[in-house]
Amino acid sequence: MFLKYFNLILCLFFITDIYSKNVETIEEKVATCLACHGKGFQGNQILNAPSLADLSELYLERQLENFKSGIRGSHPNDVFGKQMIMSTISLSNEDIKKVAKYIVKNSNSNLKKTVTGNTERGEFVYQHCISCHGEFAEGDMDIGAPKLSGLNDWYLLNQLLNFKNEIRGGHTEDLFGRQMMETAKMFNEEILKDVVAYISEEEFSSQNHNADENN
Structure with a gap:
């Protein structure tokens, strides 16, 4: 610290x-x-x-x-x-x-996996996220949802916890953040770790890369 x-x-x-x-x-x-x-x-x-x-x-x-x-x-x-x-x-x-x-x-990416969790449960919970962030976490900026695949797993977890604890998303003008804040509150920290572990899976990132190439 x-x-x-x-x-x-x-x-x-x-x-x-x-x-x-x-x-x-x-x-x-x-x-x-x-x-x-x-x-x-x-x-x-x-x-x-x-x-x-x-x-x-x-x-x-x-x-x-x-x-x-x-x-x-x-x-x-x-x-x-x-x-x-x-x-x-x-x-x-x-x-x-x-x-x-x-x-x-x-910029160039060189990510290391640091968050572990139950990826099967993470995959199940991630179904709540697909409508905005996409099947492969590729995001959809037309609705303000960023790409999640390719982010540091530790950072993604920190931000989900920030949303959950109202450290991020509480400002009255942060419309997208407020939506994420309400979503993150639905899950405890262990489940959020599972979701992050699922998103950061190597196979998952590879699928996302292939999806990018086909767009």
């Missing part, structure tokens, strides 16, 4: 140092993202910074806008969300579009 917060403080110092200078280019602005999310935006679990690879440009824009406006990250218990608010507060709407586009173009 100490190491996590020590690294978080170092990351915040880096962000503050960057914004104390005249940051103009998109590469300079994205440097704040790389400081925590790492090379290729592969994520850093110690900093609770997830992989950004495989996220759509539209979803990235929405989350950056939510952090900037305080729709996400303003809950007192969302320590890492507050870090994202600091990171986005100086970005203009045009900057957000450019940053999202840059991340999609320059």
